[in-house]
Amino acid sequence: MKIVYPKEEVCMACRLCEVACITEHSKSKDTLKAYKKENPAPLSRTLVEEIFPGLSVSVMCRHCSDAPCIEACFTSAMHRLALSEVEGKPDGRVIVNEPKCVGCWMCIMACPFGVIKRNQYIGEGQGDNPLNPPLLRGKGKGQEIKVKLSSKCDLCPDRSIPACVEACPNKALVHEERN
Amino acid sequence: MLYKTPTYYEFKVERDDERCIRCQVCVRQCSYNSTFYNAEEDRIFNIDANCVGCHRCDTYCPTDCITIKRVGENFKENANWNSWAIRNINKQANTGGILLTGMGSDRPHRIYWDHIVVDASQVTNPSIDPLREPMELKTYLGRKPDSIEIETLTRPHPNPLPKGEGVRGKGRGSEGITLKTKLAPQIELNIPIMFSAMSYGAINFNVCEALAMAAEKMGTYYNTGEGGLHKNLYKYGKNTIVQVASGRFGVHLDYLGVSAAVEIKIGQGAKPGIGGHLPGEKVTEEVSKTRMIPVGSDALSPAPHHDIYSIEDLRQLIYALKEATNYEKPVSVKIAAVHNAAAIASGIVRAGADIVALDGIRGSTGAAPVMIRDSVGIPTELALAQVDQRLRDEGIRNWASIVVAGGIRNSADVVKAIALGADAVYIATSALVAIGCTVCQKCYLGKCAWGITTNDPYLARRQNPELAAEKLVNLLTAWSREIKEMLGGMGLNAIESLRGNRERLRGMGLSDRELKILGLKHAGEGM
Structure with a gap:
């Protein structure tokens, strides 16, 4: 399966991968709106880890074959996609089914790479909308509630090459299959 | 800024706050501490006095919100005391030091390439279409025999x-x-363009590797400069010209052994007559191993070779190097273009050099005093014409190839240089510009934001050797296509048919004296 691999020897810590990730996972897909207008603000699913001087690397989900996050998830929100939604081809990516996620953070505890983010925001409760986490379902429409979701790299299902790979100006991220 | 010596800053960084998303890409990219983020205000600010105008920040800004403007050019108008003169005096009054700079001269010396035009075939001789017919750019450098059997x-x-x-x-x-x-040893060039001497130390390992990879891919050569050759680059030896300069840094038998040719550097166009100086801060562990000097010590190349005080002494070194390389490699001698270049070149050729490299006043450098860079030496075009003519007149032109350096900016310059008498050209600034350099002339600080003239590991990784090599290959491919088109237009199908063919060139807007030196007719004069 093709995933994103970082090449730390040429990562220059510009963090444009994060900007691209935020833009790609925003509602508007527009950098300015994603950063300045959108509420909840979209999160970056990759993080450039920096150790000064001179070492940096962009870290995102490895889509492990024996993913501990899937084992840890008791609502089965974290699951492996068997077939791609778009083309129906075999797929192995690990993704979050947001309507099922209750924000217990067990996946975060289990992830050996620390690449799952807490996506928390105060949002409007939408009554019986199935998109609401189960524990919050049924709360009144228009009510401000705290939404808690796990957020992680989904390998950009709408793109052939993930946004971070395409945005990296120094080709420090590669999208390829390795054994 | 408060508490600083008064200087007249050159650039102003303007940021459109409507578009700034505080991603801080610019803050991390600026290596000159000109840009910083204030968390309290949640805003990015600039210290304009620190900006060198390298355009790293605005190139990487994801929302295009940065504009860099030139300021301080609005001193009271004065043809004599212009901002260049005022700034220089201001800097020296503050420091008491020699003015330093990097890259080639930025003064408006006449660029003769821009006053030379190229011929094309019309009616009486057919032009050639390089897309339909073979076109040869291959050339060989080295001594050619007087006659062949x-x-x-x-x-x-x-x-x-x-x-x-x-x-x-x-x-x-x-x-x-x-x-x-x-035949005497030759080196084979698939295109008559080589990468000029840039030392490991002045540029970092990633850039050296990119040059080596591009040279290998294009079937041409790169030059190590006087910084020695890193062990990891020995595998590109077949495409490497190694330099032996006055400091003798990194010169040993393996170094000579892996190379394709050896170059003795007598002088450099940017700083004729003076030696080199690699500041101790740039001498890292790896540079120290390669140059064979202690970590952190200044690498000072003497102005002259202390064993060369005459042509006879030069001959001794040339033959010592030939002996060391088993007479299998051509030996080149590189000089800066100076007033007596033609006579000196004649001596060099008679001393046994297989290649003469000429570097003109616009030649580039990692660090040189401003006054020397801008005022010492002569334009490479004039030196080239004179050297070629002198060697022809003496009947020894075939004894050595001529390589010209110093201000080759495009493929037309290459064509003109070859028609003026060069066998091949060296490019360096063009190559660096291809991988990002914006000629901000701050190489001597060792903080290059484009990751070229710096050994700081945080900055050096900005050059991905594979990506940089790809850009260099693209540049050379584009130039070779253009050269083929121009050759075809002249009805020639091989670059060797153009060499020294000054009849295909004409001068434009040059005085009789300049035309005489260049050996050209004025535009409008027929064959």
Whole structure:
């Protein structure tokens, strides 16, 4: 399966991968709106880890074959996609089914790479909308509630090459299959 | 800024706050501490006095919100005391030091390439379409024999070479003739463009590797400069010209052994007559191993070679190097273009050099005093014409190839240089510009934001060798296509037919004296 691999020897810590990730996972897909207008603000699913001087690397989900996050998830929100939604081809990516996620953070505890983010925001409760986490379902429409979701790299299902790979100006991220 | 010596800053960084998303890409990219983020205000600010105008920040800004403007050019108008003169005096009054700079001269010396035009075929001689017909850019550098002896074979050669080997790809006996004369060592160039000397230390390992990879891919050569050759680059030895300079940094038998050719550097166009100085801060562990000097010590190349005080002494070094390389590699001698270049070149050729490299006043450097860079030496075009003419007049032009450096900016300059008498050209600034350099002239600080002239590991990784090599290959490919088109236009199908063919050039807007020195007719004069 093709995933994103970082090449730390040429990562220059510009963090444009994060900007691209935020833009790609925003509602508007527009950098300015994603950063300045959108509420909840979209999160970056990759993080450039920096150790000064001179070492940096962009870290995102490895889509492990024996993913501990899937084992840890008791609502089965974290699951492996068997077939791609778009083309129906075999797929192995690990993704979050947001309507099922209750924000217990067990996946975060289990992830050996620390690449799952807490996506928390105060949002409007939408009554019986199935998109609401189960524990919050049924709360009144228009009510401000705290939404808690796990957020992680989904390998950009709408793109052939993930946004971070395409945005990296120094080709420090590669999208390829390795054994 | 408060508490600082008064200087007149050159650039102003303007940021459109409507578009700034505080991603801080610019803050991390600026290596000159000109940009910083204030968390309390949640805003990015600039210290304009620190900006060198390298355009790293605005190039990487994801929302294009940065504009860099030149300021301080609005001093009271004065043709004599312009901002250049005022700034220089201001800097020296503050520091008491020699003014330093990097890259080639930025003064408005006449660029003769821009006053030379190229011929094309019309009606009486057909032009050639390089997309339909073969076009040869291959050239060989090295001493050519005065005459050749050919042996004609009536029967097939007893030891025929496998197909595709031998001179010009032909088998030894395939046409029934064989060359009896023993040729001096030659280096083969698929395009008449090589990467000029840039030392490991002045530029970092990633850039060296990119140059080596591009040279290998394009079938040409790069030059190590005087910084020695890193062990990891030995595998590109077949495409490496190694330099032996006055400091002798990193010169040993393996270094000479892995190379394709050896170059003795007498002078450099940017700073004729003075030595080099690599500041101790740039001498890292790896640079120290390669140069064979202690970590953190300044690498000072003496102004002269202390064993060369005459042409006879030069001959000794040339033959010492030939002896050390078993007479298998051509030896080049590089000089800065100076007033007496033609006579000096004649001496160099007679001393046994196989290649003469000429570097003109616009030649680049990692660090040089401003006054020397801008005022010492002569334009490379004039030196080239004079050297070529002198060697022809003396009947020794075939004894050595001429390589010209210092201000080759495009393929037209290459064509003009070859028609003026060069065998090949060296490019360096063009190559660096191809991988990001914006010629901000701050190489001597070792903080290059584009990751080129710096050994800081945080900055050096901004050059991905594979990506940089790809850009260099693209540049050379583009130039070779353009050169083929221009050759075809002149009705020529090989670069060697253009060499020294000044009849295909004309001067424009030059005085009689300049035309005489260049050996050109004025535009409008027929054959």
